[in-house]
Amino acid sequence: QVQLGESGGGVVQPGRSLRLSCAASGFTFSNYTMHWVRQAPGKGLEWVAVILYDGNHKYYADSVKGRFTISRDNSKNTLYLQMNSLRADDTAVYYCARDLQSGYNYVAYFEYWGQGTLVTVSS
C-alpha cells in the first residue's frame, strides 16, 4: 500500500533553515508528481510546492518562493523541502502528498498524504 512518511520537523529560530524529507513506498515514486501542503495550527490547508515526476519542473506558492526549494531523489524514493529564511508564519504541519495522476500531466489533486511533520518557527 502507498505510504508517505515525513521527517525533519522541529523548533527553529526565525531566519534559520530546516530540511524536511518524505520517504515514499508502495508505488513507483519516479512516476508521480509530488507536492508539499502545509497547515498552520488550527487553520486550513495551503499548497506550498510541486515537483514533477522527473524533477525537471518545480513550482511554488508566492508565500514561499525564493525561500523554499523542493527536490527529489528518485533513486531513494524520497522527496525534500529545503526551507530557508524561516518566518513565524511558516509555523505549520507540513504534509507531503502524491498527485492523483501519474506522468507529466499531473492534476494537482492530492490522493495520498503523509501524517505530517510539525515545524515551529520561534525565538
Place this chain on the structure above:
Amino acid sequence: EIVLTQSPAALSLSLGERATLSCRASQSVSTYLAWYQQRPGQAPRLLIYDTFNRATGIPARFSGSGSGTDFTLTISSLEPEDFAVYYCQQRSNWFTFGPGTKVDIK
C-alpha cells in the same frame, strides 16, 4: 488568485441526516474542484475530484455537483466517521483551498 469560500462554517447534524456543504469560487474553475475530509489529528483524505468523481474507496453516500463557481458536497446519510472538517480545493489556476466546513454531531 482564486479564492474559495465555504458555507456554512459549521454544521450540526444527527446521525442519518443529510449534509449539504457549499463551496463558491471567486471566478470560474470549470469542474476542476475537489473535496477533502480531515478528521481530528489526521491528514486530509481525498473524497471527490473533478467535481463529481469519487476517489478510490470512497463510499457512495458522498457525492459532488456543480460547475463554474458554485459547488456542493452532499453526504446522503451521516455515519459516525463522517463528523469532520471538509475542504474544497481548486486546480484551475494554481491550487487553493477553501477555509473548511466543520460537521459535528447535534
